[in-house]
Amino acid sequence: MLVAAVSCVAACYPRPVDPVGVPRAPAAFVREPYLQMVSDSAASVLWMSPPGSTDSAWYRVPEVDSSWTPATLRSHGKGTRRTDLGPLPAATTVEYRVSADGDRLGPYAFRTAPPTGAASDVRVLLFGDSGWGGPEQIELARLMRREEWDLSIHVGDIAYDHGSESELTERHFRVYAPLFASTPFYPAVGNHDVRADGGRPYDAAFLWPAPFPGVRYYEFRWGRIQFVSVDTSSGTDDVSQLRQGRGRQMDWLEEVLKGAAADASVDWIIVFQHHPLYSHAIGISGHELDADLRERLLPLYERYGVDLVAAGHDHHYERTWPIRAGHRVEDGCGPVHVLTGGGGASRYARDITETPLVATAQRVYEYVELDVTADRIRGRTLDRDGQVVDEFTVRRYAGTEAGLPGKCAE
Ligand SMILES: [Fe+2]
Known part of the structure; x- marks a missing residue:
C-alpha cells in the first residue's frame, strides 16, 4: 500500500542535543579510551586528553604474562592519544589501563579476533544514525552495554549535526563510554560525518585499514567473515565515480568482493555503508534518491555473493527478504538488506511503502544483534525498551558468479 508522501522541512527535523544525565569523562579525559582496528594480532587504543596532559598506558595478556607492559604513545590528531598494541595472540583476552595527569581508567578487557579463516561464532552489534544525544540514543546505549560483543559496525551518521569534534565527544564518545573501551568499533x-571541515574530526577520531592514503572505505576479515565498509558519503571523486559505476573505489570494491567470493576460508560477506540500496521510506532521503547506487552496486553484490547489506541514513528500521534481480528469492539465493537507521537520531515524519520485497519496516528506535555461526546469521532487532521487534535468519548465498545450484537456479 502506498501511503501519502510527506515532506519534511527544518521544522520537523529538530536540533540534536547534548546527552542529559550521562556522566562526563573524568576531568583529565575529554574522551575515555576506545578500541580501534582490533585484528588477530594487534589493536589500537585511543583517547583524548587536554593539551599538556601527561599520559601513560599499560597492557597485558593475562594468559601469557600477568605483569603490565608500558605502552608507547603517539598523537593522532589534535588532543587524541593513541597506542598500538602488538603483536598480540589471536582470540585472546587483552587488558589495558590508561592514565592522564594521574587519573587512571581501566583495566578494560577485550578479545582479539580469531585467526583469519578460523571457525568461530561471532557476535556483532549493528547500528546507525545514532549521535543525537536524546533519551532514545541514551536508552539504546544502556541496553547495548548489557551485552558482550566481539565487534560493532556502525552504518554512519555518528554525530549530528556536522560530525564536529565536540559533537563526536558529546554525542558519541560520552554516550557509549565505556562500551567501546572493550568492543572494537x-x-x-x-x-x-563529513560536514565539519570535510570530515577531519571523523578522521582524527577513528582508524581503519585504508587501502589508499586518505580514503574512508576499507575491508577487514574476522575469522571467516569478510567485512566491507563502503564510502557513499565523502565528497570525493572516489564516491562520485562509484555512483557512476567506475573509479578507484568501484575497482577496489569489485576486487575485494571477487577475492572473497573465491576464497574458501570466507563463509560470509557483510557489506556496510551509509546510503541504503533498498529503503521504503517516503519523502526525504531514501526511496528513489539513491537509485544510482542501487543500479551500480546491486549487480556487484548479487554477483559475488554478498550475504548481508547493512545501511542507514533513513531513520527507521527495515529488513528485506533475500532479493536478486529485483525479485524476492528463497533463503540463501540473494542478499538480505537491513536498514538500521533508528540508533537515536530524530525519527522525523516519515511514511513507509509496503512492497513484496520488505519483510518488515518499522518506525522504531533500534539496534541489531547479529550472531554469526558457520551455517547462518541470526539477527535480532531490539527497541529502546529492550523488546525484540524483529528476528531473522540469513543463509549463505554463493552469488551468481559461482553458478547458482539447485533451488537458486533460474
Ligand atoms: Fe545520513
Whole structure:
C-alpha cells in the first residue's frame, strides 16, 4: 500500500542535543579510551586528553604474562592519544589501563579476533544514525552495554549535526563510554560525518585499514567473515565515480568482493555503508534518491555473493527478504538488506511503502544483534525498551558468479 508522501522541512527535523544525565569523562579525559582496528594480532587504543596532559598506558595478556607492559604513545590528531598494541595472540583476552595527569581508567578487557579463516561464532552489534544525544540514543546505549560483543559496525551518521569534534565527544564518545573501551568499533562514514571541515574530526577520531592514503572505505576479515565498509558519503571523486559505476573505489570494491567470493576460508560477506540500496521510506532521503547506487552496486553484490547489506541514513528500521534481480528469492539465493537507521537520531515524519520485497519496516528506535555461526546469521532487532521487534535468519548465498545450484537456479 502506498501511503501519502510527506515532506519534511527544518521544522520537523529538530536540533540534536547534548546527552542529559550521562556522566562526563573524568576531568583529565575529554574522551575515555576506545578500541580501534582490533585484528588477530594487534589493536589500537585511543583517547583524548587536554593539551599538556601527561599520559601513560599499560597492557597485558593475562594468559601469557600477568605483569603490565608500558605502552608507547603517539598523537593522532589534535588532543587524541593513541597506542598500538602488538603483536598480540589471536582470540585472546587483552587488558589495558590508561592514565592522564594521574587519573587512571581501566583495566578494560577485550578479545582479539580469531585467526583469519578460523571457525568461530561471532557476535556483532549493528547500528546507525545514532549521535543525537536524546533519551532514545541514551536508552539504546544502556541496553547495548548489557551485552558482550566481539565487534560493532556502525552504518554512519555518528554525530549530528556536522560530525564536529565536540559533537563526536558529546554525542558519541560520552554516550557509549565505556562500551567501546572493550568492543572494537568499525564505522562506515555518513553524510553528517563529513560536514565539519570535510570530515577531519571523523578522521582524527577513528582508524581503519585504508587501502589508499586518505580514503574512508576499507575491508577487514574476522575469522571467516569478510567485512566491507563502503564510502557513499565523502565528497570525493572516489564516491562520485562509484555512483557512476567506475573509479578507484568501484575497482577496489569489485576486487575485494571477487577475492572473497573465491576464497574458501570466507563463509560470509557483510557489506556496510551509509546510503541504503533498498529503503521504503517516503519523502526525504531514501526511496528513489539513491537509485544510482542501487543500479551500480546491486549487480556487484548479487554477483559475488554478498550475504548481508547493512545501511542507514533513513531513520527507521527495515529488513528485506533475500532479493536478486529485483525479485524476492528463497533463503540463501540473494542478499538480505537491513536498514538500521533508528540508533537515536530524530525519527522525523516519515511514511513507509509496503512492497513484496520488505519483510518488515518499522518506525522504531533500534539496534541489531547479529550472531554469526558457520551455517547462518541470526539477527535480532531490539527497541529502546529492550523488546525484540524483529528476528531473522540469513543463509549463505554463493552469488551468481559461482553458478547458482539447485533451488537458486533460474
Ligand atoms: Fe545520513
